[in-house]
Amino acid sequence: MMKHGLDPADRHRPERLSCSELAIRRQSMEQFLNVAGPQIDQLYNLVCLSGCNVLLTDAEGVVLDQRVNDADAAQFREWGLWQGVNWSEAVQGTNGIGTCLVEERQVTIHRNEHFHTRNTAMSCMDAPIWGPDGRLLAALDVSSARADQTERYNRLISAQVAQTARAIEAIFFHASFPDARIVVASGEGIAGDGTGAATLLAVDKDDLAIGATRAARRALGLEREGAIRPRPAADLLGREDELSGFDKAERAAVARALARAGGNVSAAARALGIGRATMYRRMARLELGEK
Template identity: 30%
Template structure:
């Protein structure tokens, strides 16, 4: 069995995938935890070819990586960005940590697929499609015993896994007392990258939120001038039950929400109304037009939700 997770409930939620990852390492991958491992690192030409496929992700994430690194640099953490195959695309690291990170192959072009590296931050995050925290001794391989990892999957505009964002520490459990705070910062960064990818995919569309983000993905939808849904993030798809085929039918957003009986749908509808009003600068007519409803209907909804 893997080591026990932290007593902190916030950290425990993000170690829930650890046991299944360890089981895969033992049963599916047949990896010996005591065996040393060196990552495959792509050549310059190979890296340029494969990283070009992640151009949208790199553009969306570069600024956020810099911002995140400025917040965690004093904690001895480096920032790593990987693609959906757990290949490291970019990193932000303090110059004093460059030599040791190079020895551990925490560098561009290194492949950290879980099937070969064992349980690790980016490899397990893209495999599990959920956040993961690995403290001292929680990586599968003993050679990573002093490596601590915080990782979240990143989702593209269609809700698919496009990569992972990772904060890595080379000094064991020094950051563990701050693990809930560090993880929350990382989740927020991941959601900002997702939103940037989503907005880039739906330029000129209205982007509305269905409520507060509670995981790796924000519940965002894009709608056209007729109030029809043209896209939805992973969280929005999960909330409403939308598929690519359903979105291709261009459903009316408020009609879909009104048809839902759960309280979450009522909250989502209120969030959409508030979001549309903010996006229109308080112009009720413009907000109603963007939602594909009449001004009278919008006023009725505003009264019902206590929106002034």
Template identity: 35%
Template sequence: MNSRSFSRHARQVLTVANGQPIGAGSDPSIARSWLRCLEDYHLDPALAQAPAVLEHAHVQQGRQRLGQVLEIAGTEMHSLHQQLSGAGHAVLLTDAQGIILNCLTAPTEQRIFERAGLWLGADWSEAREGTNGIGTCLVERQPLTIHQDEHFRGRHTGLTCSSSPVFDPQGDLLAVLDVSSARTDVSRQSQFHTMALVNLSAKVIERCYFLRQFEHLWLLRFHVQAESVGLFSEGLLAIDGDGRIQAVNQGALNLIGAPRSGLLGQSVERFFACRLDDLLARAAPQGSAVWPLTTHQGRAMFASLR
């Protein structure tokens, strides 16, 4: 992007500070992010410097800290890259601070994405790089796409990024999964499919991480549809030997209709019309058998217990 384009983009960004909308159909989270960049972080949209990169030792520490997540995500990232036909896309995983810990690209395109600042150890937090898929996803805590000129910094307007948060079993941000493209012919509409795939992959990573974290506990899986038990949309409850709920995923919160604080530490009998002994008697090593289970409000579910 030349200096004239930088200036034009900077003027567009500054109009938001004066209350002007970005454009018809724009995601409201982008305007919120631009305002944060101007008012909270005091960033310059015309600044052309590349993202900061952590030293190798710090990157390795981050990778060790999220070792299990990276292991789980690796397979899903390769699958996602293949589903997107590979060419023109980088698949990234960052930690909860926006530091890139894994980057998957076609070997012939690695230099393209490195020039864009997408490499191991790069800090893509919103406070450092302004509005971008990774950093803004971390702040907004929701899946989103940042398309070209929607980026805060003029330097990043050649990128289109679709990102989804990955949450841990406590509901805290664990990582961000991102797909970035440096192609200029990428439309925002074309990202609907990409965003759906990224969001699904993030949910798969969340679910696998939950299962791995609580291998030592009883695991109740449930859904209103029998065929959905075992899929990413299922509810998951990790239960100790006394029947107390130790962890819960977002699917379970949605299905039961209670906040996380209202479930943790409570007996599973409080929510389901089934005695604990009868529930545990249905358990199987793989939890493959599915059977009816009703809530105290009379809502019919289907469940399995590992």
């Protein structure tokens, strides 16, 4: 890591943010941390008996949350795998968290693959988490203190880390568009990004796609980052638009009003802001029989 001016033999313990600095970072990602918490708990329950520490960082590599066994806490704290510590490559050299964030992919850094010699007693399995705006949001890490942990076992943990990261990403996407319906963008001609990440669209009441996960953005050729320009969901998904044309759109609106009114034409007409006679004429034109 010559570009960062780091010394692999440096034995100094990594510095931690102050409590107030860490609190500010956590507060800025409060909704995300609330969503991720239960998923981290589930992951920890799977790996806690094997001497593992589960960590969640922000996009800069600062650890914001963690789960660790009391029996293993002292060792991980000594290594600096703790809340408030920066594990970016610029600070720590090659390591699971920092390398995952730099390369924007799932990685496993096993023992002596770490840059700093002080970190070569650990194995780290990481996966990136992408935000609803298509930007890298966090890294999920499981680090092991076991000297006898095999690479085969690391692969099993790595698969679980990736699955949990994808689950957090999908759940946070849902939470970020509470008033939209979430559609899985799958079908002929649509392929994901090869990571198994959720290919999701957020669709508003007018059937316009207003949000997309990173995998959906890549698969559908949408804006790489930031807000997307609203587009008809049917156009993106390559499906026949059941609401195309004014007649079909009107038919759908009238049908919805009737359904909500339990078939009561007068109530449906009032909901649409039209008279009962007009409602009957529209129903006849649109071939909607009275229920």
